[in-house]
Amino acid sequence: xxxxxxxxxxxxxxxxxxxxxxxxxxxxxxxxxxxxxxxxxxxxxxxxxxxxxxxxxxxxxxxxxxxxxxxxxxxxxxxxxxxxxxxxxxxxxxxxxxxxxxxxxxxxxxxxxxxxxxxxxxxxxxxxxxxxxxxxxxxxxxxxxxxxxxxxxxxxxxxxxxxxxxxxxxxxxxxxxxxxxxxxxxxxxxxxxxxxxxxxxxxxxxxxxxxxxxxxxxxxxxxxxxxxxxxxxxxxxxxxxxxxxxxxxxxxxxxxxxxxxxxxxxxxxxxxxxxxxxxxxxxxxxxxxxxxxxxxxxxxxxxxxxxxxxxxxxxxxxxxxxxxxxxxxxxxxxxxxxxxxxxxxxxxxxxxxxxxxxxxxxxxxxxxxxxxxxxxxxxxxxxxxxxxxxxxxxxxxxxxxxxxxxxxxxxxxxxxxxxxxxxxxxxxxxxxxxxx
Numbered sequence: 001x002x003x004x005x006x007x008x009x010x011x012x013x014x015x016x017x018x019x020x021x022x023x024x025x026x027x028x029x030x031x032x033x034x035x036x037x038x039x040x041x042x043x044x045x046x047x048x049x050x051x052x053x054x055x056x057x058x059x060x061x062x063x064x065x066x067x068x069x070x071x072x073x074x075x076x077x078x079x080x081x082x083x084x085x086x087x088x089x090x091x092x093x094x095x096x097x098x099x100x101x102x103x104x105x106x107x108x109x110x111x112x113x114x115x116x117x118x119x120x121x122x123x124x125x126x127x128x129x130x131x132x133x134x135x136x137x138x139x140x141x142x143x144x145x146x147x148x149x150x151x152x153x154x155x156x157x158x159x160x161x162x163x164x165x166x167x168x169x170x171x172x173x174x175x176x177x178x179x180x181x182x183x184x185x186x187x188x189x190x191x192x193x194x195x196x197x198x199x200x201x202x203x204x205x206x207x208x209x210x211x212x213x214x215x216x217x218x219x220x221x222x223x224x225x226x227x228x229x230x231x232x233x234x235x236x237x238x239x240x241x242x243x244x245x246x247x248x249x250x251x252x253x254x255x256x257x258x259x260x261x262x263x264x265x266x267x268x269x270x271x272x273x274x275x276x277x278x279x280x281x282x283x284x285x286x287x288x289x290x291x292x293x294x295x296x297x298x299x300x301x302x303x304x305x306x307x308x309x310x311x312x313x314x315x316x317x318x319x320x321x322x323x324x325x326x327x328x329x330x331x332x333x334x335x336x337x338x339x340x341x342x343x344x345x346x347x348x349x350x351x352x353x354x355x356x357x358x359x360x361x362x363x364x365x366x367x368x369x370x371x372x373x374x375x376x377x378x379x380x381x382x383x384x385x386x387x388x389x390x391x392x393x394x395x396x397x398x399x400x401x402x403x404x405x406x407x408x409x410x411x412x413x414x415x416x417x418x419x420x421x422x423x424x425x426x427x428x429x430x431x432x433x434x435x436x
Contacts, residue, residue, distance in 0.1 A: 001329045004050060006041040007032055024415045024425075026313070026341055033342050039328055049335040052325065053342045055349070058372035060325055061317060061338050062380035069317035069336065071382075077188070078175045081195070084237055085244030086385070098385060100231055101241065104152055104224040105385055110392050111289045113151045117396040118287055120146040123158070125401060128432045133410060136428035140257040143397055144250040151389075152245060154223035155205060164201060170194035172251055176419040202239045202246075210235075245386075247420070253390055255311040255421040256302070257397055262428045263305055263356050264402075265409040270358060271402075274298050278399055287396055295395050300358035302394050306376035308356060311421040313341040315378065340375055341422070349373045406433045 007015070011032055018031035029051075032040060038053040052061065061069060070090045073079055079088045086097045103109070124143045128134060142161060145168070149157035174191050209225055224245075228238045264271040277297045281287070315338045323330040330336060345353040349369050350360070377384035384390070401407075411429030416422050 001324065001327055004039055004041045004328045005036040006043060007036065011035050022415070023413075025418060026416055029339065030342065030345070033339070039326055047335070049337050050330060052336060052338045054346060055343065055370045055372040057325070057338055058340075058343060058375050058379060061315070061336065062372070062375070062378060062382070065323060065325075066380055066382070068319065068321050068323055070320050071317060073316075073318055073335075075185070077180055081171070081175055081247075082244050083240045085240040087244050087248060094382070097241065100228070100233075101224060101385060104227070105389050107388055110388060113147075113389070114289065114292065114392065114396055115286050116150050117147050117393050118400055120150060121397045121400045125404065128405065128434070130433050132432045134430060134432060136261050136407075136430055137254065137258040137424060138427065140261075140397070141250065141254040144253040144257065144393075145246075147393060147397075148246065148250045148253070152223060152249075153205070153225040153242065155225070160201065164197060167194040167197040168247075171198055171247060172420045175247070198243065199239065202242050203235060205242070206235050206238050249386055251419075251421045252311040252384075252386075253393055255309070255423050256306060256390065256394055258424050258428050259309045260302060260305045260394065260398060261401070261407065261430075262409070262414055262424050263308070264301065265407055265428075265430065267356055270301065270356070273358075274301060274398075275402060278403055281399065281403070287399065292392060292395050295399065297358065297362075298395055298398060299391070300361040302391065302398075303361040303374075303376075304356060304358040307344045307350070307360070307374060308354075309416055309422050309424075310340045310344060310376040312376075312378070312384075313416075313418070313422045314339055343373065343375065346373070404435055406435055407431070408433070 014035060015028035015031045019025055019028035021027065022030075032042065033051070033053055038057060040051050042049055042051060052058075071094075072088050072090050076088075082088050084093070086094065086101065089097060121143050123146060124139060128139075145161060146157050149155045170191055171194055174188065174195065179186050180188065205225070206229070210229055213226060213229055225238070225242065228241060233241075264274060274297060277295060281291050281294075317336050317338075319330050319332050319334045319336055321332050323332075344350070347353055350373075372379055377387040377390075407430040409428070410431045412426060414424045414426075414428060417425035
């Protein structure tokens, strides 16, 4: 079998130049991909990963050979943090956990979440006043946290939001890309207190809910937290699921919402199209499922945002057995990464891939792309459990904000930053004015 193309000193030089020009590391990854092709090795000290790019690669990893890959890597901070959370479990354990949690994300439940999503959005935006300068990355995180905790765990997070804000951000940093990718055993000072705060809060929440359910009719408690308790799951295992959903669930929504607003505010014609679509929807009453479905152009905006800046831009697996792809050998134990970001920018599937163009998803053109050319929520049996939830949430939040406010971008140049998700950096600073 031929050797997988590997980055050389020349490749590294081109990548560093691209990084400097673009101002973000993904530019370097684009340069390596352009030079080496859709299958390449990136050898670094302590890290020797194989990158796969494109629809064929995504299909191979996510469906065709999925049983020959595993997620769990014991030396990753993600595993150390989430322990036995849904995201880092494999095989039957993952299947059982997902089956237990899926009903909370079923489309029949989403209609019941809309009112909560709207109310929590208004709770945050009620604090916005004419002339205020706010960072939408921060504000969307507040909204996403309040929504997630209320819809899935029936918990009013308002009082805890400020108290745990720093701990949440530190927890996200703990699992963000960094030197640990190259040196897994590197010391990680400065995180212990934040992680302890998160655990103390979650265990208190579980204990309090157990006490409430013991004195109430459990048939009336249908939120996910109560259902996990009713299933007989241990406190430790429930903690792992709650932390998985809290971190992964809110952080992806935060990035999607912040990027969507940034792109709308910097593309006035597209913003006008969204406003025109929303013009027929009353802004003083609760949104309905029917109205959410009518937001077809906004749906295209969200899909195009997720193409350009997928919150989870990179998927990682470990080969559990020897495999081959396109004639290349992948030995057991190899770290294999599939780049959603690069796939979403391949010229053979996307005309002018750097351009923000929601019309790509309007009608027939989308049907001409191959399957797995667009995978913002992954694919196959392990696709994102909260994909439908996130799409409804984004429509509700954006509709409420755009109905009630004019936002004027007032920040510096925004570039993608690799944290646990792909964030707009240094944030999305805007000036607020309430619409009459």
